[in-house]
Amino acid sequence: MCKYCTKLSPLIRGYDTGLKEPVFRALAALHQNIEPNLGDCYQWRHEKTSAVRRRLGAVEKVLRLDAVREIMQELDHEIIELKESMVEHPPSRKGGLSREDIMVMDVTPSQSASMEKKGRDVERRAAEQALDAKKVGEVVREIESC
Known part of the structure; x- marks a missing residue:
């Protein structure tokens, strides 16, 4: 179940089935349109966040600033959340080249x-x-x- 379904399920539990059906149809349409791309989005965010984390790690080794360490901790937390989200919504592409990479690639x-x-x-x-x-x-x- 995605985060929208888990939030919505307790809210509409007491309502009539006739009211629940359109809501669940809308959620199904949302899943059908978003979910295949949602995993790719999580993977893209994970790749970019990890790249920023690596670069900040190099900066932190040289400068030893507390602010940089705090940012790195927040990035670590976000990376963990993204990995958990990727379990619920697996990406359709398995590494390799993204659309942006392909557009700038010389063939x-x-x-x-x-x-x-x-x-x-x-x-x-x-x-x-x-x-x-x-x-x-x-x-x-x-x-x-x-």
């Missing part, structure tokens, strides 16, 4: 989508030829056995 001609498709087509044709050769071999064996 060589050999890495283009058309070359990948061409490679898949070549692999498919090779698999079909191997399958045809296997079928021909079976037919030859059948003829030889007769």
